[in-house]
Each structure stands twice: as structure tokens, then as C-alpha cells.
Amino acid sequence: MSSSIADRLILKSQRGALLALPALLVAVFALHFRSAADFFNFQWSYTPRPPAEVVPSLIATGNHAPLLHDPHVMVYLALPLFLLCASGLYVLGRRARPLASLVAMAIPVVGVIYLGGLFGMWAAFYRGLGELDPRFVEGATATFAAMSAPKGAFLLTTSLAKLAFLGIALQALALVGTRLIPRWSPLLVVVGCAIFLAFWDLDNWMLIGSVLMLLGFLPMRAALSSGHLLPAAALPAHEGLAATVTRASNS
Numbered sequence: 001m002s003s004s005i006a007d008r009l010i011l012k013s014q015r016g017a018l019l020a021l022p023a024l025l026v027a028v029f030a031l032h033f034r035s036a037a038d039f040f041n042f043q044w045s046y047t048p049r050p051p052a053e054v055v056p057s058l059i060a061t062g063n064h065a066p067l068l069h070d071p072h073v074m075v076y077l078a079l080p081l082f083l084l085c086a087s088g089l090y091v092l093g094r095r096a097r098p099l100a101s102l103v104a105m106a107i108p109v110v111g112v113i114y115l116g117g118l119f120g121m122w123a124a125f126y127r128g129l130g131e132l133d134p135r136f137v138e139g140a141t142a143t144f145a146a147m148s149a150p151k152g153a154f155l156l157t158t159s160l161a162k163l164a165f166l167g168i169a170l171q172a173l174a175l176v177g178t179r180l181i182p183r184w185s186p187l188l189v190v191v192g193c194a195i196f197l198a199f200w201d202l203d204n205w206m207l208i209g210s211v212l213m214l215l216g217f218l219p220m221r222a223a224l225s226s227g228h229l230l231p232a233a234a235l236p237a238h239e240g241l242a243a244t245v246t247r248a249s250n251s
Contacts, residue, residue: 010087011088011091011224013084014084014085014087014088014091014224015088015221015224015225016084017081017084017085017088018084018085018088018217018218018220018221018224019214019217019218019221020078020081021078021081021082021084021213021217022192022211022213022214022217023214024074024075024078024081025075025207025210025213026210026211026214027074028071028074028075029204029206029207029210030207031071032071032203033203033204038204039204039207040204041204042202042204042205043202046199046201048148051141051142051144051145051148052141054144055129055137055141055144056134056137056141058126058129058130058132059129059130059132059137060134061130062130062131063127063130063131067127070123070127072119072123072126073119073123073127075119076116076119076120076123079112079115079116079119082108082111082115082164082168083108083109083112085108085168085217086105086108086109086112086167086168086171088220088221088224089101089104089105089168089171089172089174089175089220090102090105090171091224092178092180092181092220092223092224093171093174093175093178096175096178096180097174097178100174101171101174104167104170104171104173105167105171106167107166107167107170108163108164108165108166108167108168108171109167110163110167111160111161111163111164111166111167112164114157114160114161114163115164117157117161118157118158121154121157125144125147125148129144158200162196162197165193165196166197168189168193168213169189169193169194169197172186172187172189172190172193172216173186173190175220180223181219181220181222181223182219184216185216185217185218185219185220186216186220187216188212188213188215188216189212189213189216189217189220190216191209191212192208192209192210192211192212192213192216193209193213194209195208195209195212196209
């Protein structure tokens, strides 16, 4: 496969990810609401449900729904989209701000590792409890409370997972003023990511953040499709992505 064909496939995947990731997040968070009234119940800080309510509910419900219908599993399996989005944003910003774009890209790439650990953990918790014998509800409740307490390894994993959204926001900031996309586009992405970080675990706020990210990504996706990434671009059309990363790191 020639480098030009490979680059076109990479760009196509990046364009698709800029649409698929926020759209998936919108769908996943929407699945958490049983009615419109639930969505409009806005809170300023997250108060987790007591384990004494969560564990018996999960045991009683069981795992009747297919694995892929679990919102945690859906996001867990879609995490590679974060990497495609990060690389797509780098492609947009590399010619105007190569070093800043490269450094900013590294943050979500690292963050998605810990985000995978977080969603993998929640998926294992919820699916595992769905298989539990009701006789062991008391021990399961105590175990769940200890494992999900906001301290230690759980707090560390949650905190590092936020780097995924912080990095996307920094990548969007690197695009401000490049004249490649409207100024409002990266600002919407930044605000959307900021909502994620400020209202972590509050599903209605994070749904709003996902919508803002989706709207902000649309002009970026169009820019990746335009065939010219910046007016001052001097890179040959056939140059491979790996060579571009090397050039940016040396600048």
C-alpha cells in the first residue's frame, strides 16, 4: 500500500472518529436517563448512590441485557476513537504550531490508558455484581464500598483518566487563531471538555459537554476533508504521518 493511500485511510478514520466519539458519548449518557425529568435534575456536585442501594439493585437486575448494551462496556470498547481524534487534531494543528500540537497530543494519548482502566473497572464491577448470588449481598456491598471509595488507587485512576479530556481541550486551544476553522469551533470543544472535568460523573452535564464537543468537532472534521489543511502548508500531499510526527518533534 502506498503512503498516499495509507494517509488517506488515516485521515478518513480520523474524520470518522471526530464524529463517532462525541456522538457515542451523547448516546451513552442519554441511556442513563429513564425520563426527561431525570435529565433536568441538575446538580453542582456529584453524590454517589450509597453502595447499600447500588449493589442490591444490580444483583436483583442481573445481567439480562447483552454485554454490549452496558454503557460502560460501550465506551470501554470505543476508547481507540480517542486516539484517532487526538491524531486528527494533531494533523490539523501540526503545520501552524507543530511542537505545541505534538505535546498536546501526548496528553490524551496517555490519559486514554487510564480512562481504559477506569471504564474497564466499572464494567467489571457492574457485570460481576449482576452475576452474584443474593445470599452474599452484605459482603458484596462492603467490598463494593471499599473498592469504589474516592481514595487510593481508585482516586488515582479516576484523576489520571481526566487527562484524556484535558488533552483534547489543549489540542483544541492549539487550533485557535489558525484560520483553518472558525474560532468558535475549538472554543466549543474546550468548553465541552471543561464541563466534563468540572462535572465528572454527572450524566446530564457530561451529555451537554458531549454535544458541545460534537458541534465543535464538525468544522474540524470538514477541515480534514478539505484537501488543504493550512494555506501556508508546505508538506507534500504524499508525505506519511510518521514522517510528519518526526519533523514536528525535531522543530
